[in-house]
Amino acid sequence: MQMLDAGKKRLAAHGWRSGDAADFLCLSSEEAAFVEMKLALAGYVRELRTTRGLTQSEVAARLGSSQSRVAKMEAADPSVSVDLLVRSLLGLGASPADVARAISAAA
Amino acid sequence: MQMLDAGKKRLAAHGWRSGDAADFLCLSSEEAAFVEMKLALAGYVRELRTTRGLTQSEVAARLGSSQSRVAKMEAADPSVSVDLLVRSLLGLGASPADVARAISAAA
DNA sequence: GACACTTATGTCGGATGTGACATATTATCG
DNA sequence: CGATAATATGTCACATCCGACATAAGTGTC
Numbered sequence: 331m332q333m334l335d336a337g338k339k340r341l342a343a344h345g346w347r348s349g350d351a352a353d354f355l356c357l358s359s360e361e362a363a364f365v366e367m368k369l370a371l372a373g374y375v376r377e378l379r380t381t382r383g384l385t386q387s388e389v390a391a392r393l394g395s396s397q398s399r400v401a402k403m404e405a406a407d408p409s410v411s412v413d414l415l416v417r418s419l420l421g422l423g424a425s426p427a428d429v430a431r432a433i434s435a436a437a
Numbered sequence: 438m439q440m441l442d443a444g445k446k447r448l449a450a451h452g453w454r455s456g457d458a459a460d461f462l463c464l465s466s467e468e469a470a471f472v473e474m475k476l477a478l479a480g481y482v483r484e485l486r487t488t489r490g491l492t493q494s495e496v497a498a499r500l501g502s503s504q505s506r507v508a509k510m511e512a513a514d515p516s517v518s519v520d521l522l523v524r525s526l527l528g529l530g531a532s533p534a535d536v537a538r539a540i541s542a543a544a
Numbered sequence: 545g546a547c548a549c550t551t552a553t554g555t556c557g558g559a560t561g562t563g564a565c566a567t568a569t570t571a572t573c574g
Numbered sequence: 575c576g577a578t579a580a581t582a583t584g585t586c587a588c589a590t591c592c593g594a595c596a597t598a599a600g601t602g603t604c
Contacts, residue, residue, distance in 0.1 A: 337584080345590075346555065350513040353560080358525040360524070360528050360594095363527050363532065363533050364523065364524055366533060367523065367533050367536070370533075384505070385579085385580060385581085386580075386581065386582095387581095388541060389564090394563085395562080395563065395564095395584095396562090396563050396564055397580085398563085398564075398565080398566095398581090398583075398584090399562070399564085399583055400581095401564065401580095401581055401583080402582085402583085404535055404581090405582075407583095409560085409562080410561080410562090411518065411519075411520045411560085411561060411562090411591095412518075412519050412520045412523055413518045413519045413520045413561085413591095414561075414562075415473065416471065416519050417467070417471060419473055420470050421467050425470065426470050426474050426477075426540050426541070426543055427540075427541050428539040429474070429490070429540060429576080430537040430538070430541040431537070431541075433533050433536060433537040434537040434538075435532055435536075437532055451554085492549085492550060492551085493550075493551065493552095494549095494550080494551095497593090501593085502592080502593065502594095503554095503592090503593050503594055503595080504551075505551090505554090505593085505594075505595080505596095506592070506593060506594085507551095508550095508551055508552055508553080509552085509553085511551090512552075514551095514553095516590085516591065517590080517591080517592085518561095518590085518591060518592090519553080519562095520591085521591080521592075538554080
């Protein structure tokens with residue numbers, strides 16, 4: 331599996347040692363792609379939040395969630411689903427097209 | 438909320454009466470957008486499967502799931518998450534970029 | 545009609561995700 | 575250095591999702 335540089339950097343930035351993340355973690359290419367998507371969406375959550383000068387607590391209140399979960403979203407914690415990430419992005423005002431763009435950026 | 442024609446048709450095709458689905462079902466625009474995304478992904482699952490001339494059972498076997506769940510995926514049943522839809526699409530060979538395209542198409 | 549195949553629908557036990565809370569860690573500013 | 579705000583991490587009860595199974599409904603073919 332050939333991973334793009336952007337992907338490697340993002341994985342590394344999250345403390346996941348990687349030459350090739352898929353090899354190292356024994357991820358199939360599908361699993362790796364899934365993780366990539368989650369990281370892209372997680373980053374977009376943080377981007378939308380910081381761009382608007384909001385704290386995690388403020389975002390949590392708006393989403394009906396908690397600060398800790400927002401932190402986990404932005405960290406792409408294994409305990410957060412793509413479902414939650416997408417719902418949160420829409421709740422922050424992103425459109426489906428915006429979400430699609432964020433995913434494409436990960437490619 | 439102003440829903441695009443493609444969206445109306447898709448909702449109607451699923452038996453959801455709609456002038457404006459958001460109004461009728463009392464969905465917020467975010468909820469409506471979320472449903473739209475699910476429908477787009479569900480349709481893409483079916484498209485990938487039929488294009489390859491596979492039955493739901495065959496796809497289920499490949500994904501390590503069951504025929505009934507595949508049927509529910511394609512029907513965008515409330516019990517299936519975006520998570521599962523995305524994982525399934527990746528399992529069927531779609532790339533994150535492909536997934537993004539499917540979502541954009543819903544917009 | 546009867547039969548085989550495919551897809552749809554209903555249900556359920558076990559797995560996973562979620563919000564909430566407590567608590568740590570990390571700034572930032574006197 | 576405290577003190578305060580923001581973010582990160584750990585845990586848990588409760589909710590939701592998932593695969594599995596049964597079964598209904600649709601689609602051909604004979």
